[in-house]
Amino acid sequence: MPPNERLRSALLTAGITVRQLAEEIGVDPKTVERWVSTGRTPHPGIAHRAAAVLREDLAHLWPAIEQGRRRSRGSGELVTAYPTRSSAPLDMWRTLFERAEQRIGILVYAANFLHESWPDFNELLAAKARQGCRVRVLLGDADSPIIRGRGAEERFGHGIESRCRVALMHYRPLAMSSGVELRVHATTLYNSLFVGDDHMIVNAHVYGMNAYGAPVYHLRRMHDEGLFDVYAASFEAVWEQSRLPGEDE
Template sequence: MSNERLRIALARSGHTAASLAQQVGTDPKTIERWVNKGRVPRLRNAHAVARVLGVEVRHLWPTLNGRSEVSGPVGSDLVAVYRQRSDVPIETWKTMFDQATESVDIMVYAALFLHEQISDWNGLLRSRARAGVRIRILIGDPACDAVRTRGEEEAFGHGIESRCRLAHMHYRPLLGVDGVDIALQATTLYNSVYRADGEMYVNTHIYGMNAYGNPLFHLHRMTDNGLFDAHAASVDAVWCTARPLTGEIPDGSD
């Protein structure tokens, strides 16, 4: 059985079996066995490959270290579960979006960490849009009840409303950029969703806890109507309820 995840990651990276073998210190035939026959490498080699390809090691080999992939068509999309969002290195986030070739979807209230921790986040989005990637960004309307309620639930008060306004300020320079659509949404977010092509991070929301400390699911689309498609459909549904972002930021006053 072949390793399609490794095959896709290899193709996206621009590496060949020979160039990857040179990077990780093995031979091309070994790489081909990992790809074509689904062989699982030693831990050291697995981490070296993941590092060169810019993906997570358990995305390429979910069974590594005896951890079995969740069985069934739904669970096959699940790559990894993190105790909290902050456990994922920011370079991993950047690589996922930077490698997008078709679409990027972001559905959040603010997610300021993207602008604060990824150098020139807006520039990255412009670059992807120029390459033909369709980009949709949904951010929270600071004047809506759902945002106010989330602030109360997280004991963050008006802080979350302020963060939404700051997100609007960050994204306003992208207004009018071809291929980039930004909208305000006023729904209750049970999950924040970050998608780049067939890769997705789903940040759950636990009552009373800030998003960065909540569990994160890494999904890779491997089957129809699985976990990935379910969350992608939720983004589409919320997008239909949203209104385009303008240069004017809602002040949240009654």
């Protein structure tokens, strides 16, 4: 099970350590550590006490406990949010892809920060593909007027076109890997999407702002037709309009 990032964030915000929380609610510190590191769900009564100490909503910390009470669309799917991409921990991205077993999806214009942060990123994706994971990568078409327009909006000049070309250079070796599908698109990108099985990182796009300065949301699919599925559908829509690199439009 994935870590409980909401609980980890609540502890940091409250300035309370794992041991301190354990003492307050009368459980072993290793039990609280497992709640954080493995995502285990505590008994409802203990969970209520923990939420009270942390001054957090129980349903926010452990959505499964109150899933029957809160079934509105999209509730509980937001794991955590960051005001900017640059403020989100780098390990969050790496973990998303390392834990994926069935599907990996990347919908961006460039997002060169992945290869810049991890020189072995291609090896990671290729290894996942060999293990049976479907890997799909969608990059911006550097020759598209949409890309040029985005550069003008962000006052980035031709920089974004160059970054799209660099991104294609990074990913192109993967085109020969079985299980990896690489395409380019010329759509207006409202959000960059990074998918690993039932987890997704959404990098929102803000008019006139480079993506690294825009908010990031970590979503976890909880049920049909929720927030996750809304964004997943947009990935599929762009995929249907994409083409192979070098293929005539």
